[in-house]
Amino acid sequence: MRILAVCGMGLGSSLMLRMGVEKVLKAEGIEGTVEVSDVSSAKGEKADIIVAAPEIAEQLEGHSARVIAIKNMADKNEIKEKIMDYIS
Amino acid sequence: MLLDLLPEERIATKVKAENWREVGRKVGEILLRDNLVEDRYIDAMIKSLEDNGPYIVMAKGVAIFHARPEDGVKKTGMSLITLDAPVEFGHESNDPVKVAFAFGSINNEQHVEAMSQLMTVLMEDESIDKIYAKDTSSEVFDYISQIISNN
Numbered sequence: 001m002r003i004l005a006v007c008g009m010g011l012g013s014s015l016m017l018r019m020g021v022e023k024v025l026k027a028e029g030i031e032g033t034v035e036v037s038d039v040s041s042a043k044g045e046k047a048d049i050i051v052a053a054p055e056i057a058e059q060l061e062g063h064s065a066r067v068i069a070i071k072n073m074a075d076k077n078e079i080k081e082k083i084m085d086y087i088s
Numbered sequence: 089m090l091l092d093l094l095p096e097e098r099i100a101t102k103v104k105a106e107n108w109r110e111v112g113r114k115v116g117e118i119l120l121r122d123n124l125v126e127d128r129y130i131d132a133m134i135k136s137l138e139d140n141g142p143y144i145v146m147a148k149g150v151a152i153f154h155a156r157p158e159d160g161v162k163k164t165g166m167s168l169i170t171l172d173a174p175v176e177f178g179h180e181s182n183d184p185v186k187v188a189f190a191f192g193s194i195n196n197e198q199h200v201e202a203m204s205q206l207m208t209v210l211m212e213d214e215s216i217d218k219i220y221a222k223d224t225s226s227e228v229f230d231y232i233s234q235i236i237s238n239n
Contacts, residue, residue: 008140011193012154015200016146019207053143054180071181074147074210 001032003083004047004065006056010038017051017073024079030087049086051079090166090205091233093191098122098167099225108142108177108185109134111169112153115190118167125192126160133159133190137177145179149186149216154193161192164199166206170220170228186220208239 003021007014014036021034037045039056047065050057057069068082098118105111116130132155137144145151167190174184189206193199209215212235222228 008136008143009154009156011156011199012152012191012203013143013146015203016152016207016210019204020211023207023211053146055141055143072147074150074207076211 002047003032003034003049005036006039006042006050006052010036020073020079090202093202094166096225096229099228101170102172103169104172111175111188115167115169115188124163124165129160142177142179145177145182147210148182151185151188153190157194161194164193166191187216205236209235
């Protein structure tokens, strides 16, 4: 599974989101890679899931990946529930 | 590592700010004072929020200001302020902001480990409320050190 963590510039919140998602994948024993990208590059990239803040997720509507908006990046439960929802 | 980028001197507590722009300016001025960024970097951090919305309020009560390396970063570093009174950023679920960080990075790789540690701090239960409740920068620094060494 390829997950893309996206933010406006690809070096701040996307990086933090990547850390949060990696922690959840590890805790749940899910195989997957998480990469970061800025919002304009992300439009041309392939992925299974894109995670981003709601404002950024809106800009990626229509992407072939499932776009998941994460409101609170420090909330492990929110990240877990939304990713598990895609997998199941 | 986080604490190398965020020494005690770059932490300030009970900072007064009227609105989100002032929060950005005050947390950015610490980076400017330590000659880590140019003045235009602070403007770029604020503009990023104007352009993209308040997504930098990435967890409850926390804003993380930043812009791009080419917006005037001289040296990688981070600053942290706790606010005298919480400030609304216009975020639908994470307002109001109690704690704000600013960081500048000279490239996209250098701060990866520090951001990972910062995420560990933010994911610790109630860490933001605990940081907000501290009176001095040394108490904030010690608390962050403690979380990092426990993880």
